[in-house]
Amino acid sequence: MFELLGIPPQVLFGQLLLGLINGSFYAVLSLGLAVIFGLLNIINFTHGAQYMLGAFGAWMLLNYLGVGYWWAVFIVPPIVGVTGIVLERVLIRRLYHLDHLYGLLLTFGLALIIVGFFRQFFGVSGLPYPPPPLLTGGYNLGFMYLPNSRAWVIAASLIVCLATWFIIEKTRLGAYLRAATENPTMVGAFGINVPLLVTLTYGFGVALAGFAGVLAAPIYAVNPNMGADLIIVVFAVVVIGGMGSILGSILTGFGLGLIEGLTRVFYPEGSAVVIFVIMALVLLVKPAGLFGRSV
Amino acid sequence: MKKMGIVLASTASLLMAGAAYATDVKIGVLNDRSGIYADIAGEGSVIAAQMAVEDFKATDKGINVSIVSADHQNKPDVGSNIARQWYDTENVDVIADVPTSSVALAVNEITKEKNKIFLASGPASSDLTGKACSPNTVHWTYDTWALANGTGSAMVAQGGDSWFFVTADYAFGHALERDTSAVVEASGGKVLGAVRHPFPGQDFSSFLLQAQGSGAKVVGLANAGGDTINAVKQASEFGITQGGQSLAALLMFINDVHALGLEVAQGLVLTSAFYWDRNDQTREFSARFQERNAGQKPSMIEAGVYASVLHYLKAVEAVGNKDATKVMAKMKEMPTEDPLFGKGTIRADGRKLHDMYLFRVKKPDQSKGPWDYFETVATIPADKAFRPLAEGGCPLVK
Numbered sequence: 001m002f003e004l005l006g007i008p009p010q011v012l013f014g015q016l017l018l019g020l021i022n023g024s025f026y027a028v029l030s031l032g033l034a035v036i037f038g039l040l041n042i043i044n045f046t047h048g049a050q051y052m053l054g055a056f057g058a059w060m061l062l063n064y065l066g067v068g069y070w071w072a073v074f075i076v077p078p079i080v081g082v083t084g085i086v087l088e089r090v091l092i093r094r095l096y097h098l099d100h101l102y103g104l105l106l107t108f109g110l111a112l113i114i115v116g117f118f119r120q121f122f123g124v125s126g127l128p129y130p131p132p133p134l135l136t137g138g139y140n141l142g143f144m145y146l147p148n149s150r151a152w153v154i155a156a157s158l159i160v161c162l163a164t165w166f167i168i169e170k171t172r173l174g175a176y177l178r179a180a181t182e183n184p185t186m187v188g189a190f191g192i193n194v195p196l197l198v199t200l201t202y203g204f205g206v207a208l209a210g211f212a213g214v215l216a217a218p219i220y221a222v223n224p225n226m227g228a229d230l231i232i233v234v235f236a237v238v239v240i241g242g243m244g245s246i247l248g249s250i251l252t253g254f255g256l257g258l259i260e261g262l263t264r265v266f267y268p269e270g271s272a273v274v275i276f277v278i279m280a281l282v283l284l285v286k287p288a289g290l291f292g293r294s295v
Numbered sequence: 296m297k298k299m300g301i302v303l304a305s306t307a308s309l310l311m312a313g314a315a316y317a318t319d320v321k322i323g324v325l326n327d328r329s330g331i332y333a334d335i336a337g338e339g340s341v342i343a344a345q346m347a348v349e350d351f352k353a354t355d356k357g358i359n360v361s362i363v364s365a366d367h368q369n370k371p372d373v374g375s376n377i378a379r380q381w382y383d384t385e386n387v388d389v390i391a392d393v394p395t396s397s398v399a400l401a402v403n404e405i406t407k408e409k410n411k412i413f414l415a416s417g418p419a420s421s422d423l424t425g426k427a428c429s430p431n432t433v434h435w436t437y438d439t440w441a442l443a444n445g446t447g448s449a450m451v452a453q454g455g456d457s458w459f460f461v462t463a464d465y466a467f468g469h470a471l472e473r474d475t476s477a478v479v480e481a482s483g484g485k486v487l488g489a490v491r492h493p494f495p496g497q498d499f500s501s502f503l504l505q506a507q508g509s510g511a512k513v514v515g516l517a518n519a520g521g522d523t524i525n526a527v528k529q530a531s532e533f534g535i536t537q538g539g540q541s542l543a544a545l546l547m548f549i550n551d552v553h554a555l556g557l558e559v560a561q562g563l564v565l566t567s568a569f570y571w572d573r574n575d576q577t578r579e580f581s582a583r584f585q586e587r588n589a590g591q592k593p594s595m596i597e598a599g600v601y602a603s604v605l606h607y608l609k610a611v612e613a614v615g616n617k618d619a620t621k622v623m624a625k626m627k628e629m630p631t632e633d634p635l636f637g638k639g640t641i642r643a644d645g646r647k648l649h650d651m652y653l654f655r656v657k658k659p660d661q662s663k664g665p666w667d668y669f670e671t672v673a674t675i676p677a678d679k680a681f682r683p684l685a686e687g688g689c690p691l692v693k
Contacts, residue, residue: 014508119329126554128555229497271501
């Protein structure tokens, strides 16, 4: 049996697959951020809290209303999206004409408030969310045991990422969106309701975060801090991929998941920083990110 | 009116003791109030300290106690700054709790430098009474050696003689891995490997997969709080136990079991210094505590804060003032007695001695409801529960 750098191949394949699964979360979350930044020019620091809302939404549906996971996958993201729309309408839209920094401060403050509120009511230890029967168990792939829940995460996030990319790059609605990013005044002059478009886009980006939260509920502990830990990494992913680049954020999300997975085999202590090291290197060489256009 | 009471009380004690006068004592409860350890310590520890002051009837005894609290965010630099500020400018006499060993080791040094008192209930590292021991610190509730000794020996005795560790990459995790490895090897088992995960972590699948691949009979989780919860949850997802390996959560709190649910946590063996449902006294305290702490039963850390503050106040009363050297000498001289840990003693190296318990998490059908989670497997007597004085390498006892 051959070995690669002292690691048996089956271990390596297993870790690569796990990296891809973590990459799925990065991809869905950074996609939402990229969509929002691309169109609204808002650095949405509330994204982690909205991801947490998705997981709590699934938990509340199950515990208060007895609604199971599969329904939650469809019900929760739109609800979280609507909470995003309310935030956009009431607060965020007032900052469009100001510097990025104001939007960042506002969304960061909102995130602290939302997380603090949940911490007060639910504590930090988290809440149990039993996986639905279909997601328990798994398959032995020979090189690793793949739980159904993780296989589902990869499949679901790939579908969502590709669908989002398709809508934005290949449909008429997507064309309006991209045009509104380039020149909102001109697009408005053609009779398209740009403010509505912007609001809905924000809602959609937030719904993506909620979706990732629902995916995470049966896997990770459902707790108020779950997003805060993840969001910093996701921001690094967005910066590496290029702010606002849709395809870039998807590819970088999966790619960095893989790299992080490999680091966990060769130097586990470094797995928390490897993404930031890459971010620093990329910023040195390509300040606009791997897939970004320089402005 | 309250002041009048103090005056009367102190006059009374003056008449009785001859030399006593009202003493102002300030206790600082320093812990994680927002992160992964906030539920096992956090506000609950502040409540426990308040309850100790109330139950002791401190004001009646001429001791005016005020309690302050702060969030060290599990960061040694943040914790050190707060400790210095408390001691230097806010006249804090005692710092209590301080989970997160890396922070506790820093506070341990500062307390020694300032000659104050540190009642360590939250931290686990056995170095606090070993090579880093201090004449100003009492390590109250538990330590990594006691956890390793309890859970480690029990697992080896059940046939788990080969181990792989999943370890939190900081002082606490390293100490727990080291102490457990020593116990495993001393009982004839062997350690096949270890992986150190960033603290705090979220995804443990890579590390668990490495543990699975090692073929070890026991996967030892040398981490705590939210990390343990996530690791246990994901171990169940990846079929670790179904594959024939056993999971040893080396530090597990009742709050963690509550968060996991019995379906996932059942069968885990854990070592603890305290369980609310052990006798009438622990039940009575826990019921009062639960009412004040948003329905949560006390963790062993919160119980330790209560008991250590109580013992400190008894020593202040006995000495008649708050001179740190005298009070600490008194604390070590007097046997301890409180409703939560029973009778005990404090050793020269600062180690508090009491019985430890080996518990098993109940199956869902054995549990009568929320918080009814543990069944007792064994009681480890105080003289066997902690590292022998001579083996710790504490310079104070040479």
